[in-house]
Amino acid sequence: MTTMDTILIVNAGSSSVKFQVFAVDGDGRLRRRIKGQVDGIGSRPHLRATGSSGEKLAERVYPIESVGDVPAALQVAADWLRDEQRITPLAVGHRVVHGGPDYDRPVLIDHSVVGRLERYAALAPLHQPHNLAPIRALLEKFPSLPQVACFDTAFHRHHDDIADFYAIPCQLHEDGVRRYGFHGLSYEYIATTLPKVAPDIATGRVIVAHLGSGASMCALLGGRSIESTMGFTALDGLPMGTRPGQIDPGVLLYLISVKGMAPAELQNFLYRDCGLKGLSGISNDMRELQTSKEPEAAFAVEYFAYRVALSAGMLAAALQGVDAFVFTAGIGENSDGIRARIADRLGWLGVALDPSENHRHSLRISRPDTTPVYVVPTDEELMIAQHTLSLLWSQRPSHPARGRAS
Incomplete structure:
Protein backbone atom coordinates (compact mmCIF):
# COMPACT_ATOMS: atom_id res chain seq x y z
CA MET A 1 0.00 0.00 0.00
CA ASP A 152 -23.60 -3.14 15.10
CA THR A 153 -24.51 -6.52 16.58
CA ALA A 154 -21.08 -8.17 16.32
CA PHE A 155 -19.49 -6.77 19.48
CA HIS A 156 -22.26 -8.35 21.61
CA ARG A 157 -22.29 -11.75 19.94
CA HIS A 158 -20.14 -13.41 22.61
CA HIS A 159 -22.54 -12.90 25.51
CA ASP A 160 -23.26 -15.85 27.75
CA ASP A 161 -26.41 -17.75 26.82
CA ILE A 162 -28.08 -16.59 30.02
CA ALA A 163 -27.87 -13.01 28.72
CA ASP A 164 -28.97 -13.76 25.16
CA PHE A 165 -31.90 -16.15 25.57
CA TYR A 166 -35.53 -15.11 25.85
CA ALA A 167 -37.83 -17.20 28.05
CA ILE A 168 -39.50 -18.79 25.02
CA PRO A 169 -39.13 -22.27 23.48
CA CYS A 170 -35.49 -22.92 22.63
CA GLN A 171 -36.27 -23.72 19.00
CA LEU A 172 -37.01 -20.04 18.47
CA HIS A 173 -33.52 -19.23 19.73
CA GLU A 174 -32.12 -21.66 17.17
CA ASP A 175 -34.20 -19.81 14.57
CA GLY A 176 -32.43 -16.58 15.53
CA VAL A 177 -34.87 -15.07 18.01
CA ARG A 178 -32.40 -13.92 20.63
CA ARG A 179 -30.99 -10.78 22.25
CA TYR A 180 -28.40 -9.26 19.91
CA GLY A 181 -27.66 -5.76 21.22
CA PHE A 182 -26.74 -2.85 18.96
CA HIS A 183 -24.42 0.18 18.73
CA GLY A 184 -21.63 -2.38 18.91
CA LEU A 185 -19.23 -0.36 16.74
CA SER A 186 -19.52 2.51 19.19
CA TYR A 187 -18.96 0.28 22.22
CA GLU A 188 -16.05 -1.45 20.54
CA TYR A 189 -14.44 1.93 19.89
CA ILE A 190 -14.90 2.94 23.54
CA ALA A 191 -13.47 -0.39 24.72
CA THR A 192 -10.38 0.03 22.55
CA THR A 193 -9.95 3.70 23.54
CA LEU A 194 -10.27 3.37 27.33
CA PRO A 195 -6.78 1.82 27.74
CA LYS A 196 -5.36 5.07 26.31
CA VAL A 197 -7.61 7.67 27.99
CA ALA A 198 -8.48 5.92 31.27
CA PRO A 199 -6.19 2.91 31.79
CA ASP A 200 -7.13 2.59 35.46
CA ILE A 201 -10.65 1.47 34.61
CA ALA A 202 -10.20 -0.06 31.14
CA THR A 203 -10.02 -3.65 32.42
CA GLY A 204 -12.70 -3.20 35.07
CA ARG A 205 -16.49 -3.08 35.26
CA VAL A 206 -17.67 -0.21 33.08
CA ILE A 207 -21.15 0.92 32.08
CA VAL A 208 -21.20 2.79 28.77
CA ALA A 209 -24.22 4.91 27.80
CA HIS A 210 -24.50 5.56 24.06
CA LEU A 211 -27.11 8.31 24.18
CA GLY A 212 -28.27 9.81 20.91
CA SER A 213 -31.39 9.75 18.75
CA GLY A 214 -30.88 6.01 19.03
CA ALA A 215 -29.85 5.11 22.57
CA SER A 216 -28.63 2.07 24.44
CA MET A 217 -26.29 1.03 27.23
CA CYS A 218 -23.68 -1.69 27.52
CA ALA A 219 -21.89 -3.45 30.37
CA LEU A 220 -18.17 -3.91 29.68
CA LEU A 221 -16.12 -6.36 31.71
CA GLY A 222 -12.45 -6.35 30.82
CA GLY A 223 -13.27 -4.55 27.59
CA ARG A 224 -15.84 -7.15 26.47
CA SER A 225 -19.60 -6.72 26.24
CA ILE A 226 -21.44 -8.95 28.68
CA GLU A 227 -24.89 -7.30 28.62
CA SER A 228 -26.81 -4.66 26.67
CA THR A 229 -30.14 -2.87 26.99
CA MET A 230 -31.14 -3.66 23.39
CA GLY A 231 -32.35 -7.06 22.32
CA PHE A 232 -33.79 -8.71 19.20
CA THR A 233 -34.32 -5.35 17.50
CA ALA A 234 -33.26 -1.75 18.02
CA LEU A 235 -36.66 -0.99 19.60
CA ASP A 236 -35.73 -2.37 23.01
CA GLY A 237 -34.22 -0.80 26.11
CA LEU A 238 -34.04 2.96 26.55
CA PRO A 239 -36.61 5.41 25.17
CA MET A 240 -35.17 7.02 22.04
CA GLY A 241 -35.99 9.88 19.71
CA THR A 242 -38.91 8.09 18.07
CA ARG A 243 -38.67 4.53 19.48
CA PRO A 244 -40.32 3.50 22.77
CA GLY A 245 -37.64 1.30 24.29
CA GLN A 246 -38.77 -1.37 26.76
CA ILE A 247 -42.50 -2.03 26.48
CA ASP A 248 -44.83 -4.77 27.70
CA PRO A 249 -45.56 -7.10 24.73
CA GLY A 250 -49.16 -7.01 25.92
CA VAL A 251 -49.34 -3.40 24.75
CA LEU A 252 -48.55 -4.56 21.22
CA LEU A 253 -51.21 -7.26 21.41
CA TYR A 254 -53.67 -4.61 22.59
CA LEU A 255 -52.80 -2.29 19.71
CA ILE A 256 -53.41 -5.12 17.25
CA SER A 257 -56.50 -6.75 18.75
CA VAL A 258 -58.31 -3.75 20.23
CA LYS A 259 -57.03 -0.74 18.29
CA GLY A 260 -56.98 -2.68 15.03
CA MET A 261 -53.43 -1.83 13.99
CA ALA A 262 -52.08 -3.82 11.06
CA PRO A 263 -48.49 -5.13 11.36
CA ALA A 264 -47.08 -2.51 8.96
CA GLU A 265 -48.94 0.26 10.77
CA LEU A 266 -47.70 -0.97 14.14
CA GLN A 267 -44.12 -1.16 12.86
CA ASN A 268 -44.28 2.40 11.60
CA PHE A 269 -45.80 3.54 14.89
CA LEU A 270 -43.11 1.91 17.03
CA TYR A 271 -40.20 3.14 14.93
CA ARG A 272 -41.41 6.64 14.08
CA ASP A 273 -44.07 7.94 16.51
CA CYS A 274 -42.99 6.88 20.00
CA GLY A 275 -40.07 7.71 22.29
CA LEU A 276 -39.38 11.35 23.11
CA LYS A 277 -41.54 12.42 20.18
CA GLY A 278 -44.51 10.43 21.41
CA LEU A 279 -44.13 11.42 25.06
CA SER A 280 -43.71 15.13 24.42
CA GLY A 281 -45.93 15.56 21.39
CA ILE A 282 -43.38 18.21 20.41
CA SER A 283 -40.11 16.84 19.12
CA ASN A 284 -37.70 13.92 19.05
CA ASP A 285 -34.75 16.32 19.49
CA MET A 286 -33.42 16.44 23.04
CA ARG A 287 -32.00 19.92 22.45
CA GLU A 288 -35.43 21.28 21.59
CA LEU A 289 -37.07 19.50 24.51
CA GLN A 290 -34.58 20.90 27.01
CA THR A 291 -35.25 24.48 25.92
CA SER A 292 -39.04 24.08 25.70
CA LYS A 293 -41.25 25.52 28.43
CA GLU A 294 -43.98 22.95 27.82
CA PRO A 295 -44.57 20.52 30.72
CA GLU A 296 -44.76 17.58 28.30
CA ALA A 297 -41.23 18.36 27.11
CA ALA A 298 -39.93 18.49 30.68
CA PHE A 299 -41.62 15.18 31.41
CA ALA A 300 -40.00 13.52 28.37
CA VAL A 301 -36.56 14.74 29.45
CA GLU A 302 -37.01 13.51 33.02
CA TYR A 303 -38.41 10.19 31.79
CA PHE A 304 -35.33 9.65 29.63
CA ALA A 305 -32.97 10.29 32.57
CA TYR A 306 -35.04 8.02 34.82
CA ARG A 307 -34.92 5.13 32.36
CA VAL A 308 -31.17 5.49 31.84
CA ALA A 309 -30.69 5.32 35.61
CA LEU A 310 -32.92 2.23 35.87
CA SER A 311 -30.91 0.50 33.16
CA ALA A 312 -27.69 1.40 34.97
CA GLY A 313 -28.98 -0.58 37.92
CA MET A 314 -29.64 -3.60 35.70
CA LEU A 315 -26.17 -3.44 34.16
CA ALA A 316 -24.56 -2.95 37.58
CA ALA A 317 -26.22 -6.21 38.63
CA ALA A 318 -24.85 -7.96 35.55
CA LEU A 319 -21.36 -6.67 36.37
CA GLN A 320 -21.73 -7.26 40.14
CA GLY A 321 -20.61 -3.71 40.76
CA VAL A 322 -19.37 -0.70 38.82
CA ASP A 323 -15.87 0.73 38.53
CA ALA A 324 -16.70 3.54 36.10
CA PHE A 325 -19.43 5.09 33.94
CA VAL A 326 -18.90 6.46 30.42
CA PHE A 327 -21.14 8.80 28.41
CA THR A 328 -20.84 8.85 24.62
CA ALA A 329 -22.75 9.72 21.38
CA GLY A 330 -24.64 12.92 20.57
CA ILE A 331 -26.56 13.51 23.81
CA GLY A 332 -24.01 11.81 26.03
CA GLU A 333 -21.12 13.86 24.65
CA ASN A 334 -22.84 17.23 24.38
CA SER A 335 -25.57 17.60 27.00
CA ASP A 336 -24.17 18.42 30.42
CA GLY A 337 -27.75 18.85 31.64
CA ILE A 338 -28.78 15.31 30.76
CA ARG A 339 -25.57 13.91 32.24
CA ALA A 340 -26.29 15.77 35.48
CA ARG A 341 -29.89 14.51 35.64
CA ILE A 342 -28.73 10.92 35.18
CA ALA A 343 -25.86 11.24 37.65
CA ASP A 344 -28.22 12.64 40.30
CA ARG A 345 -30.06 9.30 40.19
CA LEU A 346 -26.87 7.24 40.49
CA GLY A 347 -25.57 8.42 43.86
CA TRP A 348 -26.20 4.92 45.22
CA LEU A 349 -23.48 3.72 42.79
CA GLY A 350 -21.05 6.28 44.18
CA VAL A 351 -21.55 8.71 41.28
CA ALA A 352 -21.14 12.44 41.95
CA LEU A 353 -20.30 14.90 39.18
CA ASP A 354 -18.04 17.92 39.40
CA PRO A 355 -20.39 20.60 37.96
CA SER A 356 -17.53 22.65 36.49
CA GLU A 357 -15.89 19.70 34.76
CA ASN A 358 -19.27 18.49 33.52
CA HIS A 359 -20.10 21.92 32.09
CA ARG A 360 -16.73 21.99 30.32
CA HIS A 361 -17.36 18.53 28.85
CA SER A 362 -14.05 17.38 30.30
CA LEU A 363 -12.78 13.84 29.87
CA ARG A 364 -13.43 13.05 33.55
CA ILE A 365 -16.46 14.86 34.97
CA SER A 366 -16.78 13.22 38.40
CA ARG A 367 -15.55 14.49 41.74
CA PRO A 368 -12.40 13.01 43.28
CA ASP A 369 -12.91 9.93 45.42
CA THR A 370 -16.20 9.04 43.70
CA THR A 371 -17.01 6.49 40.99
CA PRO A 372 -15.18 7.80 37.90
CA VAL A 373 -17.45 9.21 35.20
CA TYR A 374 -16.01 9.97 31.77
CA VAL A 375 -17.16 11.61 28.54
CA VAL A 376 -15.51 9.79 25.65
CA PRO A 377 -16.46 10.81 22.08
CA THR A 378 -17.21 7.79 19.95
CA ASP A 379 -15.88 7.19 16.45
Whole structure:
Protein backbone atom coordinates (compact mmCIF):
# COMPACT_ATOMS: atom_id res chain seq x y z
CA MET A 1 0.00 0.00 0.00
CA THR A 2 1.18 3.51 -0.74
CA THR A 3 0.79 6.70 1.28
CA MET A 4 -1.92 7.84 -1.16
CA ASP A 5 -4.17 4.82 -0.66
CA THR A 6 -7.60 5.55 0.80
CA ILE A 7 -10.56 3.74 2.33
CA LEU A 8 -14.12 5.02 1.94
CA ILE A 9 -16.54 4.54 4.84
CA VAL A 10 -20.28 4.66 4.12
CA ASN A 11 -23.12 4.93 6.65
CA ALA A 12 -26.41 5.06 4.72
CA GLY A 13 -29.79 5.97 6.20
CA SER A 14 -33.24 6.60 4.80
CA SER A 15 -32.68 10.25 3.88
CA SER A 16 -28.91 10.63 4.00
CA VAL A 17 -25.64 8.98 3.08
CA LYS A 18 -22.79 9.86 5.42
CA PHE A 19 -19.27 9.16 4.23
CA GLN A 20 -15.69 9.55 5.38
CA VAL A 21 -12.38 9.03 3.62
CA PHE A 22 -9.32 7.77 5.47
CA ALA A 23 -5.82 7.85 4.02
CA VAL A 24 -3.68 4.79 4.69
CA ASP A 25 -0.07 5.69 5.38
CA GLY A 26 2.77 3.37 4.47
CA ASP A 27 3.01 2.05 8.03
CA GLY A 28 -0.70 1.26 8.23
CA ARG A 29 -1.82 4.40 10.05
CA LEU A 30 -5.23 5.84 9.23
CA ARG A 31 -5.67 9.59 8.74
CA ARG A 32 -9.13 11.08 8.33
CA ARG A 33 -9.07 13.21 5.17
CA ILE A 34 -12.69 13.96 4.33
CA LYS A 35 -16.00 13.88 6.20
CA GLY A 36 -19.27 14.51 4.40
CA GLN A 37 -22.84 13.57 3.70
CA VAL A 38 -25.56 13.80 1.10
CA ASP A 39 -28.82 14.51 2.92
CA GLY A 40 -32.31 15.56 1.95
CA ILE A 41 -32.66 12.57 -0.38
CA GLY A 42 -35.91 12.89 -2.32
CA SER A 43 -36.69 16.33 -0.90
CA ARG A 44 -33.83 18.84 -1.02
CA PRO A 45 -30.61 16.96 -1.82
CA HIS A 46 -27.57 18.63 -0.33
CA LEU A 47 -23.88 17.64 -0.44
CA ARG A 48 -21.72 18.83 2.44
CA ALA A 49 -18.08 17.93 3.02
CA THR A 50 -15.19 19.14 5.15
CA GLY A 51 -11.47 18.38 5.22
CA SER A 52 -9.25 17.04 7.97
CA SER A 53 -9.03 20.45 9.68
CA GLY A 54 -12.72 21.22 9.34
CA GLU A 55 -12.31 23.38 6.26
CA LYS A 56 -15.29 23.44 3.89
CA LEU A 57 -14.72 21.38 0.74
CA ALA A 58 -18.25 21.26 -0.66
CA GLU A 59 -21.68 22.82 -0.07
CA ARG A 60 -24.08 22.09 -2.94
CA VAL A 61 -27.79 21.69 -3.52
CA TYR A 62 -29.10 19.34 -6.23
CA PRO A 63 -32.45 19.06 -8.04
CA ILE A 64 -34.88 16.72 -6.32
CA GLU A 65 -35.21 14.48 -9.34
CA SER A 66 -31.44 13.92 -9.57
CA VAL A 67 -31.11 12.38 -6.06
CA GLY A 68 -34.22 10.33 -5.46
CA ASP A 69 -32.79 7.41 -3.50
CA VAL A 70 -29.75 6.15 -1.57
CA PRO A 71 -27.84 4.75 -4.61
CA ALA A 72 -28.26 8.11 -6.37
CA ALA A 73 -26.93 9.92 -3.30
CA LEU A 74 -23.96 7.56 -3.16
CA GLN A 75 -23.31 8.29 -6.84
CA VAL A 76 -23.26 12.04 -6.13
CA ALA A 77 -20.70 11.53 -3.36
CA ALA A 78 -18.63 9.11 -5.45
CA ASP A 79 -18.55 11.43 -8.47
CA TRP A 80 -17.44 14.35 -6.31
CA LEU A 81 -14.75 12.28 -4.58
CA ARG A 82 -13.41 10.92 -7.86
CA ASP A 83 -13.65 14.03 -10.07
CA GLU A 84 -12.73 16.78 -7.63
CA GLN A 85 -10.82 15.10 -4.84
CA ARG A 86 -9.08 12.45 -6.97
CA ILE A 87 -10.15 9.74 -4.54
CA THR A 88 -10.24 6.17 -5.81
CA PRO A 89 -10.60 3.98 -2.71
CA LEU A 90 -8.90 0.65 -2.17
CA ALA A 91 -12.01 -0.59 -0.42
CA VAL A 92 -15.33 0.54 1.03
CA GLY A 93 -16.37 -0.18 4.61
CA HIS A 94 -20.07 -0.12 5.52
CA ARG A 95 -22.00 0.09 8.76
CA VAL A 96 -24.65 -2.63 8.73
CA VAL A 97 -26.94 -2.57 11.74
CA HIS A 98 -28.02 -6.22 11.96
CA GLY A 99 -25.75 -9.19 11.38
CA GLY A 100 -28.21 -11.72 12.78
CA PRO A 101 -26.85 -15.02 14.15
CA ASP A 102 -24.57 -15.51 11.14
CA TYR A 103 -22.00 -12.74 11.61
CA ASP A 104 -20.00 -12.06 14.76
CA ARG A 105 -17.21 -10.11 13.02
CA PRO A 106 -16.67 -7.94 9.92
CA VAL A 107 -16.86 -9.78 6.62
CA LEU A 108 -15.93 -9.21 2.98
CA ILE A 109 -19.12 -8.74 0.99
CA ASP A 110 -20.34 -10.76 -1.96
CA HIS A 111 -23.82 -11.46 -3.31
CA SER A 112 -24.26 -14.37 -0.92
CA VAL A 113 -23.57 -12.14 2.09
CA VAL A 114 -26.03 -9.53 0.82
CA GLY A 115 -28.67 -12.23 0.43
CA ARG A 116 -28.20 -13.33 4.04
CA LEU A 117 -28.32 -9.77 5.36
CA GLU A 118 -31.52 -9.00 3.47
CA ARG A 119 -33.26 -11.54 5.70
CA TYR A 120 -32.80 -9.22 8.68
CA ALA A 121 -34.38 -6.16 7.06
CA ALA A 122 -37.58 -6.68 9.07
CA LEU A 123 -35.54 -6.61 12.29
CA ALA A 124 -34.05 -3.20 11.53
CA PRO A 125 -36.44 -1.56 9.04
CA LEU A 126 -35.13 1.97 9.64
CA HIS A 127 -31.56 0.92 8.89
CA GLN A 128 -30.94 -2.42 7.17
CA PRO A 129 -32.54 -1.72 3.77
CA HIS A 130 -30.68 1.58 3.51
CA ASN A 131 -27.40 0.02 4.72
CA LEU A 132 -27.65 -2.55 1.94
CA ALA A 133 -28.70 -0.21 -0.89
CA PRO A 134 -25.24 1.30 -1.52
CA ILE A 135 -23.63 -2.14 -1.13
CA ARG A 136 -25.79 -3.53 -3.91
CA ALA A 137 -25.15 -0.47 -6.10
CA LEU A 138 -21.37 -0.82 -5.72
CA LEU A 139 -21.47 -4.58 -6.29
CA GLU A 140 -23.25 -3.95 -9.58
CA LYS A 141 -21.01 -1.14 -10.83
CA PHE A 142 -17.67 -2.16 -9.31
CA PRO A 143 -17.77 -5.92 -8.66
CA SER A 144 -14.00 -6.13 -8.05
CA LEU A 145 -13.95 -3.32 -5.44
CA PRO A 146 -13.58 -4.91 -1.97
CA GLN A 147 -16.44 -4.05 0.36
CA VAL A 148 -16.54 -4.85 4.07
CA ALA A 149 -19.65 -5.06 6.25
CA CYS A 150 -19.17 -4.09 9.90
CA PHE A 151 -22.08 -4.99 12.16
CA ASP A 152 -23.60 -3.14 15.10
CA THR A 153 -24.51 -6.52 16.58
CA ALA A 154 -21.08 -8.17 16.32
CA PHE A 155 -19.49 -6.77 19.48
CA HIS A 156 -22.26 -8.35 21.61
CA ARG A 157 -22.29 -11.75 19.94
CA HIS A 158 -20.14 -13.41 22.61
CA HIS A 159 -22.54 -12.90 25.51
CA ASP A 160 -23.26 -15.85 27.75
CA ASP A 161 -26.41 -17.75 26.82
CA ILE A 162 -28.08 -16.59 30.02
CA ALA A 163 -27.87 -13.01 28.72
CA ASP A 164 -28.97 -13.76 25.16
CA PHE A 165 -31.90 -16.15 25.57
CA TYR A 166 -35.53 -15.11 25.85
CA ALA A 167 -37.83 -17.20 28.05
CA ILE A 168 -39.50 -18.79 25.02
CA PRO A 169 -39.13 -22.27 23.48
CA CYS A 170 -35.49 -22.92 22.63
CA GLN A 171 -36.27 -23.72 19.00
CA LEU A 172 -37.01 -20.04 18.47
CA HIS A 173 -33.52 -19.23 19.73
CA GLU A 174 -32.12 -21.66 17.17
CA ASP A 175 -34.20 -19.81 14.57
CA GLY A 176 -32.43 -16.58 15.53
CA VAL A 177 -34.87 -15.07 18.01
CA ARG A 178 -32.40 -13.92 20.63
CA ARG A 179 -30.99 -10.78 22.25
CA TYR A 180 -28.40 -9.26 19.91
CA GLY A 181 -27.66 -5.76 21.22
CA PHE A 182 -26.74 -2.85 18.96
CA HIS A 183 -24.42 0.18 18.73
CA GLY A 184 -21.63 -2.38 18.91
CA LEU A 185 -19.23 -0.36 16.74
CA SER A 186 -19.52 2.51 19.19
CA TYR A 187 -18.96 0.28 22.22
CA GLU A 188 -16.05 -1.45 20.54
CA TYR A 189 -14.44 1.93 19.89
CA ILE A 190 -14.90 2.94 23.54
CA ALA A 191 -13.47 -0.39 24.72
CA THR A 192 -10.38 0.03 22.55
CA THR A 193 -9.95 3.70 23.54
CA LEU A 194 -10.27 3.37 27.33
CA PRO A 195 -6.78 1.82 27.74
CA LYS A 196 -5.36 5.07 26.31
CA VAL A 197 -7.61 7.67 27.99
CA ALA A 198 -8.48 5.92 31.27
CA PRO A 199 -6.19 2.91 31.79
CA ASP A 200 -7.13 2.59 35.46
CA ILE A 201 -10.65 1.47 34.61
CA ALA A 202 -10.20 -0.06 31.14
CA THR A 203 -10.02 -3.65 32.42
CA GLY A 204 -12.70 -3.20 35.07
CA ARG A 205 -16.49 -3.08 35.26
CA VAL A 206 -17.67 -0.21 33.08
CA ILE A 207 -21.15 0.92 32.08
CA VAL A 208 -21.20 2.79 28.77
CA ALA A 209 -24.22 4.91 27.80
CA HIS A 210 -24.50 5.56 24.06
CA LEU A 211 -27.11 8.31 24.18
CA GLY A 212 -28.27 9.81 20.91
CA SER A 213 -31.39 9.75 18.75
CA GLY A 214 -30.88 6.01 19.03
CA ALA A 215 -29.85 5.11 22.57
CA SER A 216 -28.63 2.07 24.44
CA MET A 217 -26.29 1.03 27.23
CA CYS A 218 -23.68 -1.69 27.52
CA ALA A 219 -21.89 -3.45 30.37
CA LEU A 220 -18.17 -3.91 29.68
CA LEU A 221 -16.12 -6.36 31.71
CA GLY A 222 -12.45 -6.35 30.82
CA GLY A 223 -13.27 -4.55 27.59
CA ARG A 224 -15.84 -7.15 26.47
CA SER A 225 -19.60 -6.72 26.24
CA ILE A 226 -21.44 -8.95 28.68
CA GLU A 227 -24.89 -7.30 28.62
CA SER A 228 -26.81 -4.66 26.67
CA THR A 229 -30.14 -2.87 26.99
CA MET A 230 -31.14 -3.66 23.39
CA GLY A 231 -32.35 -7.06 22.32
CA PHE A 232 -33.79 -8.71 19.20
CA THR A 233 -34.32 -5.35 17.50
CA ALA A 234 -33.26 -1.75 18.02
CA LEU A 235 -36.66 -0.99 19.60
CA ASP A 236 -35.73 -2.37 23.01
CA GLY A 237 -34.22 -0.80 26.11
CA LEU A 238 -34.04 2.96 26.55
CA PRO A 239 -36.61 5.41 25.17
CA MET A 240 -35.17 7.02 22.04
CA GLY A 241 -35.99 9.88 19.71
CA THR A 242 -38.91 8.09 18.07
CA ARG A 243 -38.67 4.53 19.48
CA PRO A 244 -40.32 3.50 22.77
CA GLY A 245 -37.64 1.30 24.29
CA GLN A 246 -38.77 -1.37 26.76
CA ILE A 247 -42.50 -2.03 26.48
CA ASP A 248 -44.83 -4.77 27.70
CA PRO A 249 -45.56 -7.10 24.73
CA GLY A 250 -49.16 -7.01 25.92
CA VAL A 251 -49.34 -3.40 24.75
CA LEU A 252 -48.55 -4.56 21.22
CA LEU A 253 -51.21 -7.26 21.41
CA TYR A 254 -53.67 -4.61 22.59
CA LEU A 255 -52.80 -2.29 19.71
CA ILE A 256 -53.41 -5.12 17.25
CA SER A 257 -56.50 -6.75 18.75
CA VAL A 258 -58.31 -3.75 20.23
CA LYS A 259 -57.03 -0.74 18.29
CA GLY A 260 -56.98 -2.68 15.03
CA MET A 261 -53.43 -1.83 13.99
CA ALA A 262 -52.08 -3.82 11.06
CA PRO A 263 -48.49 -5.13 11.36
CA ALA A 264 -47.08 -2.51 8.96
CA GLU A 265 -48.94 0.26 10.77
CA LEU A 266 -47.70 -0.97 14.14
CA GLN A 267 -44.12 -1.16 12.86
CA ASN A 268 -44.28 2.40 11.60
CA PHE A 269 -45.80 3.54 14.89
CA LEU A 270 -43.11 1.91 17.03
CA TYR A 271 -40.20 3.14 14.93
CA ARG A 272 -41.41 6.64 14.08
CA ASP A 273 -44.07 7.94 16.51
CA CYS A 274 -42.99 6.88 20.00
CA GLY A 275 -40.07 7.71 22.29
CA LEU A 276 -39.38 11.35 23.11
CA LYS A 277 -41.54 12.42 20.18
CA GLY A 278 -44.51 10.43 21.41
CA LEU A 279 -44.13 11.42 25.06
CA SER A 280 -43.71 15.13 24.42
CA GLY A 281 -45.93 15.56 21.39
CA ILE A 282 -43.38 18.21 20.41
CA SER A 283 -40.11 16.84 19.12
CA ASN A 284 -37.70 13.92 19.05
CA ASP A 285 -34.75 16.32 19.49
CA MET A 286 -33.42 16.44 23.04
CA ARG A 287 -32.00 19.92 22.45
CA GLU A 288 -35.43 21.28 21.59
CA LEU A 289 -37.07 19.50 24.51
CA GLN A 290 -34.58 20.90 27.01
CA THR A 291 -35.25 24.48 25.92
CA SER A 292 -39.04 24.08 25.70
CA LYS A 293 -41.25 25.52 28.43
CA GLU A 294 -43.98 22.95 27.82
CA PRO A 295 -44.57 20.52 30.72
CA GLU A 296 -44.76 17.58 28.30
CA ALA A 297 -41.23 18.36 27.11
CA ALA A 298 -39.93 18.49 30.68
CA PHE A 299 -41.62 15.18 31.41
CA ALA A 300 -40.00 13.52 28.37
CA VAL A 301 -36.56 14.74 29.45
CA GLU A 302 -37.01 13.51 33.02
CA TYR A 303 -38.41 10.19 31.79
CA PHE A 304 -35.33 9.65 29.63
CA ALA A 305 -32.97 10.29 32.57
CA TYR A 306 -35.04 8.02 34.82
CA ARG A 307 -34.92 5.13 32.36
CA VAL A 308 -31.17 5.49 31.84
CA ALA A 309 -30.69 5.32 35.61
CA LEU A 310 -32.92 2.23 35.87
CA SER A 311 -30.91 0.50 33.16
CA ALA A 312 -27.69 1.40 34.97
CA GLY A 313 -28.98 -0.58 37.92
CA MET A 314 -29.64 -3.60 35.70
CA LEU A 315 -26.17 -3.44 34.16
CA ALA A 316 -24.56 -2.95 37.58
CA ALA A 317 -26.22 -6.21 38.63
CA ALA A 318 -24.85 -7.96 35.55
CA LEU A 319 -21.36 -6.67 36.37
CA GLN A 320 -21.73 -7.26 40.14
CA GLY A 321 -20.61 -3.71 40.76
CA VAL A 322 -19.37 -0.70 38.82
CA ASP A 323 -15.87 0.73 38.53
CA ALA A 324 -16.70 3.54 36.10
CA PHE A 325 -19.43 5.09 33.94
CA VAL A 326 -18.90 6.46 30.42
CA PHE A 327 -21.14 8.80 28.41
CA THR A 328 -20.84 8.85 24.62
CA ALA A 329 -22.75 9.72 21.38
CA GLY A 330 -24.64 12.92 20.57
CA ILE A 331 -26.56 13.51 23.81
CA GLY A 332 -24.01 11.81 26.03
CA GLU A 333 -21.12 13.86 24.65
CA ASN A 334 -22.84 17.23 24.38
CA SER A 335 -25.57 17.60 27.00
CA ASP A 336 -24.17 18.42 30.42
CA GLY A 337 -27.75 18.85 31.64
CA ILE A 338 -28.78 15.31 30.76
CA ARG A 339 -25.57 13.91 32.24
CA ALA A 340 -26.29 15.77 35.48
CA ARG A 341 -29.89 14.51 35.64
CA ILE A 342 -28.73 10.92 35.18
CA ALA A 343 -25.86 11.24 37.65
CA ASP A 344 -28.22 12.64 40.30
CA ARG A 345 -30.06 9.30 40.19
CA LEU A 346 -26.87 7.24 40.49
CA GLY A 347 -25.57 8.42 43.86
CA TRP A 348 -26.20 4.92 45.22
CA LEU A 349 -23.48 3.72 42.79
CA GLY A 350 -21.05 6.28 44.18
CA VAL A 351 -21.55 8.71 41.28
CA ALA A 352 -21.14 12.44 41.95
CA LEU A 353 -20.30 14.90 39.18
CA ASP A 354 -18.04 17.92 39.40
CA PRO A 355 -20.39 20.60 37.96
CA SER A 356 -17.53 22.65 36.49
CA GLU A 357 -15.89 19.70 34.76
CA ASN A 358 -19.27 18.49 33.52
CA HIS A 359 -20.10 21.92 32.09
CA ARG A 360 -16.73 21.99 30.32
CA HIS A 361 -17.36 18.53 28.85
CA SER A 362 -14.05 17.38 30.30
CA LEU A 363 -12.78 13.84 29.87
CA ARG A 364 -13.43 13.05 33.55
CA ILE A 365 -16.46 14.86 34.97
CA SER A 366 -16.78 13.22 38.40
CA ARG A 367 -15.55 14.49 41.74
CA PRO A 368 -12.40 13.01 43.28
CA ASP A 369 -12.91 9.93 45.42
CA THR A 370 -16.20 9.04 43.70
CA THR A 371 -17.01 6.49 40.99
CA PRO A 372 -15.18 7.80 37.90
CA VAL A 373 -17.45 9.21 35.20
CA TYR A 374 -16.01 9.97 31.77
CA VAL A 375 -17.16 11.61 28.54
CA VAL A 376 -15.51 9.79 25.65
CA PRO A 377 -16.46 10.81 22.08
CA THR A 378 -17.21 7.79 19.95
CA ASP A 379 -15.88 7.19 16.45
CA GLU A 380 -17.74 4.41 14.69
CA GLU A 381 -16.31 5.42 11.30
CA LEU A 382 -12.73 4.94 12.49
CA MET A 383 -13.71 1.54 13.88
CA ILE A 384 -15.12 0.57 10.48
CA ALA A 385 -11.98 1.85 8.74
CA GLN A 386 -9.76 -0.20 11.05
CA HIS A 387 -11.79 -3.35 10.41
CA THR A 388 -11.78 -2.73 6.67
CA LEU A 389 -8.02 -2.22 6.60
CA SER A 390 -7.45 -5.32 8.73
CA LEU A 391 -9.46 -7.46 6.32
CA LEU A 392 -7.52 -6.02 3.38
CA TRP A 393 -4.22 -6.84 5.10
CA SER A 394 -5.47 -10.33 5.92
CA GLN A 395 -5.73 -10.98 2.18
CA ARG A 396 -1.97 -10.31 1.98
CA PRO A 397 -0.32 -13.01 4.13
CA SER A 398 3.11 -11.37 4.06
CA HIS A 399 1.86 -8.30 5.96
CA PRO A 400 0.46 -8.04 9.50
CA ALA A 401 -2.98 -6.48 9.97
CA ARG A 402 -2.59 -2.92 11.18
CA GLY A 403 -4.66 0.22 11.33
CA ARG A 404 -4.06 3.00 13.83
CA ALA A 405 -5.37 6.53 13.81
CA SER A 406 -2.91 9.38 13.91
